[in-house]
Amino acid sequence: MTPAIDYSNSRHALVPARSTERFARPRLVEVSKAPQGELVHTHDGRALYLRGIEPGDLAALKRQFTRLSPEDIRRRFLHCMGELPDSMAQRLVNIDPARETAFVLMDETVKPAEMRGVGRIFVDEAANSAEFSVLVEHDWARQGLGALLMQRLVDDCRRRGLSEIWGYVLLENRPMLHLCKDLGFVRRLSPEEPGTTQISLQL
Numbered sequence: 538m539t540p541a542i543d544y545s546n547s548r549h550a551l552v553p554a555r556s557t558e559r560f561a562r563p564r565l566v567e568v569s570k571a572p573q574g575e576l577v578h579t580h581d582g583r584a585l586y587l588r589g590i591e592p593g594d595l596a597a598l599k600r601q602f603t604r605l606s607p608e609d610i611r612r613r614f615l616h617c618m619g620e621l622p623d624s625m626a627q628r629l630v631n632i633d634p635a636r637e638t639a640f641v642l643m644d645e646t647v648k649p650a651e652m653r654g655v656g657r658i659f660v661d662e663a664a665n666s667a668e669f670s671v672l673v674e675h676d677w678a679r680q681g682l683g684a685l686l687m688q689r690l691v692d693d694c695r696r697r698g699l700s701e702i703w704g705y706v707l708l709e710n711r712p713m714l715h716l717c718k719d720l721g722f723v724r725r726l727s728p729e730e731p732g733t734t735q736i737s738l739q740l
């Protein structure tokens with residue numbers, strides 16, 4: 538007769554799995570998405586990723602707005618704005634690639650990733666030109682990012698076969714006027730917009 542096997546002290550004892558284990562949901566493993574875009578560096582060595590804006594950037598765009606000074610906001614939007622309306626934020630992240638390009642500089646060293654700079658163009662097909670805007674948040678300024686974004690926008694306009702890139706800049710906005718002068722932009726008087734100048738680059 539085959540002897541009965543005593544499993545009671547064995548490592549192999551057939552103990553049923555605990556109910557919490559039997560019915561446990563599969564563990565959610567957080568898969569962190571690899572940063573997308575081109576790795577670029579500030580003059581002082583900080584890393585950012587340059588890529589096109591996406592609808593999923595809505596929250597980061599809104600957070601960035603809350604970090605801007607009233608002066609930055611006025612210089613970027615050419616008027617004061619206490620908050621960024623949701624409809625406008627939606628519009629800014631959902632671009633029409635046929636007529637718009639928007640590059641963002643994403644800081645992936647923080648979670649969630651933060652948007653440190655944005656440069657965009659809006660194409661006027663009839664005039665074969667594009668209007669630009671650019672913004673770099675204060676703690677990241679004077680690091681070459683504004684120039685980088687502007688250069689990429691100029692390249693994009695050339696790729697599109699446009700003949701001119703232009704924008705309105707407040708006359709008091711010396712950083713932007715300096716930056717654009719370095720890139721070869723010239724100033725035009727804009728009498729219809731007092732306190733502003735139109736700057737443009739023929740491509």
Ligand SMILES: CC(C)(COP(=O)(O)OP(=O)(O)OC[C@H]1O[C@@H](n2cnc3c(N)ncnc32)[C@H](O)[C@@H]1OP(=O)(O)O)[C@@H](O)C(=O)NCCC(=O)NCCS
Nearest residue numbers: 612670671672673678679680681682683684712713715716
């Ligand atoms: C204007 C702005 C985009 C500049 O961005 P930035 O990342 O600081 O610019 P950069 O570091 O690339 O500077 C490039 C050049 O611009 C000029 N410049 C930038 N900031 C300057 C400042 N505070 N004073 C004088 N010149 C300045 C310099 O010529 C500089 O070259 P340098 O650093 O080799 O001297 C940024 O200050 C900003 O977002 N301002 C608020 C929004 C705005 O004004 N947008 C423009 C209208 S759409």
